[in-house]
Amino acid sequence: MPLPPVVRERGRLVAGGAAVGSVAAPILVVGLVVVVGVGPLAAAETAFAFGGLWFGLALLGWAGSVASGRAIEAAQERLDVGSGWTERRSRRAMARIGGFGAGMMLVAPVIGTAVG
Amino acid sequence: MFPKRFVLKRLLLLVPVLIGVATLVFSILHLSPGDPALTIAGERASQEFVERIRADLGLNDPIWVQYIDFLGNVVRFDFGESYVINRNTTVREIMANTLPVTLELALYGQLFGILFGIPLGVLSAVKQDTLTDHGTRVGALAGISVPIFWSGPLLILLFAQVLGVLPTSGRISSTFSVSPIRVTGMVTIDTLLAGEWDMFKSAVRHMLLPSLVIGVYSMALISRMMRSSMLEVVRQDYMRTARAKGQGAKITVLKHGFRNALIPVVTIIGIQFGGLLGGAVLTETVFAIGGIGTLLVEAIEVGDYPIVQGTVLTFAFLFTLVNLVVDITYSYLDPRIQQ
Numbered sequence: 455m456p457l458p459p460v461v462r463e464r465g466r467l468v469a470g471g472a473a474v475g476s477v478a479a480p481i482l483v484v485g486l487v488v489v490v491g492v493g494p495l496a497a498a499e500t501a502f503a504f505g506g507l508w509f510g511l512a513l514l515g516w517a518g519s520v521a522s523g524r525a526i527e528a529a530q531e532r533l534d535v536g537s538g539w540t541e542r543r544s545r546r547a548m549a550r551i552g553g554f555g556a557g558m559m560l561v562a563p564v565i566g567t568a569v570g
Numbered sequence: 571m572f573p574k575r576f577v578l579k580r581l582l583l584l585v586p587v588l589i590g591v592a593t594l595v596f597s598i599l600h601l602s603p604g605d606p607a608l609t610i611a612g613e614r615a616s617q618e619f620v621e622r623i624r625a626d627l628g629l630n631d632p633i634w635v636q637y638i639d640f641l642g643n644v645v646r647f648d649f650g651e652s653y654v655i656n657r658n659t660t661v662r663e664i665m666a667n668t669l670p671v672t673l674e675l676a677l678y679g680q681l682f683g684i685l686f687g688i689p690l691g692v693l694s695a696v697k698q699d700t701l702t703d704h705g706t707r708v709g710a711l712a713g714i715s716v717p718i719f720w721s722g723p724l725l726i727l728l729f730a731q732v733l734g735v736l737p738t739s740g741r742i743s744s745t746f747s748v749s750p751i752r753v754t755g756m757v758t759i760d761t762l763l764a765g766e767w768d769m770f771k772s773a774v775r776h777m778l779l780p781s782l783v784i785g786v787y788s789m790a791l792i793s794r795m796m797r798s799s800m801l802e803v804v805r806q807d808y809m810r811t812a813r814a815k816g817q818g819a820k821i822t823v824l825k826h827g828f829r830n831a832l833i834p835v836v837t838i839i840g841i842q843f844g845g846l847l848g849g850a851v852l853t854e855t856v857f858a859i860g861g862i863g864t865l866l867v868e869a870i871e872v873g874d875y876p877i878v879q880g881t882v883l884t885f886a887f888l889f890t891l892v893n894l895v896v897d898i899t900y901s902y903l904d905p906r907i908q909q
Contacts, residue, residue, distance in 0.1 A: 495632070499600070499632065499633040500601065502633050502634055502637070503596075503597040503600040503601045503633060504597070504601070506593045506594070506596060506597030506600075506637070507594065507597045507598070507601070509590075509593055510589075510590045510591065510592075510593035510594030510595075510596075510597060511590070511594060512590075513586045513587070513589055513590030513593065514586075514587060514590035514591065514594070516586060517583050517586040517587045517590065520583060521580070521583050521893075521897075525837075559634070562634070563632065563634040566632055566634070567632075570632065
């Protein structure tokens with residue numbers, strides 16, 4: 455059964471971010487091992503925590519956009535101080551960032567288990 | 571009618587907010603330098619002892635395992651035991667003692683801000699460009715500009731040292747040999763419930779200055795917001811219609827203007843509550859009141875991670891809960907918001 459277009463669109467956003475995150479995680483691990491000189495497991499753990507930062511931030515941003523986005527949009531419009539910020543674009547951006555963080559958080563344990 | 575769907579949607583939003591805060595706090599603490607096991611054991615402890623503590627705390631597990639465990643514990647509101655500040659005591663117990671102190675302070679501060687800010691804002695708008703309006707605006711500007719760490723000691727100096735009418739620190743006079751029976755943990759309410767009038771009077775006197783200090787900023791912000799919101803509302807057509815129909819000025823303002831002008835003010839009150847919790851950290855320090863703010867600062871200084879995680883998540887939970895109440899309140903004030 456095909457997924458509804460809304461779910462597909464949102465899934466694509468998160469998956470796109472996750473794909474970038476899953477590529478960024480090994481790059482960060484290699485960078486930490488080579489440049490900083492930490493062990494591979496410690497580097498994978500740092501990558502996980504780093505991904506957690508993005509994931510946590512995106513969750514908060516997404517929830518904030520859903521909760522107050524329309525009010526902020528209306529206030530900007532009413533005060534004539536519009537910066538082009540919209541609730542929809544904010545939610546989409548947060549979905550991408552959250553996907554990026556989640557991607558890092560999912561790949562880092564795989565790297566850690568492989569090297570640890 | 572109770573806006574069930576609206577409230578349910580808002581309640582569901584609490585889940586990503588709390589997971590987001592929990593994940594952020596966990597990640598920041600793990601990225602920051604320092605070894606909790608070494609903090610507990612002390613600098614002179616043997617390596618074996620440090621390793622044993624690390625194993626006991628589960629710090630030898632990979633970070634992803636710790637994260638899953640941590641999220642599971644957050645759901646049960648279990649942050650484990652304090653590493654340094656109050657060893658062998660659970661964070662939940664420690665917070666049960668300190669949270670009511672901060673809540674009491676923030677609630678009285680908020681109450682002070684609302685009770686004085688709203689009438690002052692209305693008065694200022696109704697008497698626009700008069701001496702009353704100018705005085706209120708200057709007062710509000712001063713209230714927003716003066717920092718707590720300056721106004722606190724200054725008020726102590728005036729009311730306690732010069733006039734000698736109010737106590738400088740603590741929550742209740744030390745002359746009472748017994749503590750009030752603990753029901754809520756808030757001294758003013760507990761003494762009132764117990765019918766201990768002398769203790770109640772003492773608790774209120776001790777709470778006056780800190781509430782004033784913390785509430786002045788809130789009052790100033792609310793009165794400014796109320797003024798501008800009221801000024802906008804009094805220019806609306808329906809206000810003119812009400813006046814044209816022969817309704818008195820006071821009734822028009824209170825019956826038609828007040829409710830509509832209150833909507834943005836209620837939003838500010840909710841957002842302001844987070845500021846009050848933050849301000850409580852400084853106020854607690856100035857007035858030597860041991861609340862959750864002081865606890866958080868101390869925990870960060872000594873690296874007591876479970877307390878840091880517990881307090882930050884509690885702050886986040888309280889803040890989102892207050893904003894939920896605000897959302898419900900203004901959905902009542904303006905039912906269009908429920909759409």
